[in-house]
Amino acid sequence: MAGFQVIEVKESIFAENDRQADALRQKLKGEQTFLLNLMSSPGAGKTTTLCRTIEALKDELRIGVMEADIDSDVDARTIDGTGVRAIQLHTGGMCHLDADMTKQGLEAFGTEELDLVVLENVGNLVCPAEFDTGAVKNAMILSVPEGHDKPLKYPLIFTVCDVLLINKIDVLPYFDFDMKKVTAYAKMRNPNIQIIPICAKTGEGIDAWADWLRQQVRDWQS
């Protein structure tokens, strides 16, 4: 009978990805390019928020956008309309981007001349949170119709995000969305999380968000 040899590995499944993510961050630091990983559920308003953000910052920062989706290029076309450079990545059925896919995307895109690259991750609150993309900061959008209980249901994404945008605040009167509760639940998962209420449609709160982002880019470049 054939024998077996057992090799102990004892390593987290995410360890290799974490190493690649750290290497990517170092490379971006050298190029003075800030990478933001933007996550949310499908339909929370990532692309609309991004268009507003670009309007607010495009005169001061050189911006590029990488759209990650399972299929189609509708988001990249929308971003293209704002006048900044956009690239569409297809994940080939995968529910998230990892550091290696992000690196390949950035290389194809060419980021040397850019101050800020926004990676619009696949719409999903579970998988993208588990894989470090190599971004400098993680941002998440939660929209009012989704409900204030999401930090309880999807704790990990709230733990890994530096900033939480509460979008669609114009419809607050029509939903049982409790701003105090969502703040308490999110802080329970991540005491350091910054929370900025916005409405991408009307532009309310975009200035505060643009200020936060501008400051992060400057800190990274200094």
Next chain:
Amino acid sequence: MHELGIVFHVIKSVEEVGRQNCLSRVSAVTLEIGEVSGVVPSYLTDCWDWAVKKSDLLRGAELRTDLLPAVTHCDGCGQDYPTVAHGKTCPHCGSGDTWLLTGSELNIKEIEVPDPEPENSEIPQQIG
């Protein structure tokens, strides 16, 4: 689809271990899965059986899963308790000042490598 992404990462990592150890075949991989890692072992096995067909190193390899229990620590009273039964609230003192001690793990524990096939067709003598 979530499990499929995890499986691709496991395969990549094991292939790397294979390169480092000059392996040509792996017959089994054992994962440690935390009880609250959000991974469903049966889905993982389904994805695994499909995905390993594409890997020369891992074709036909078995996936084994060890479940690690989830334990939460309470800063209020200093005691530990099982997470799944009680969630964020400590059953000993009622405090919500608690944090997950173990249970979110997703580790590759070990891989099993068959001894090399004998080069001639003779049946090797059994020793020991």
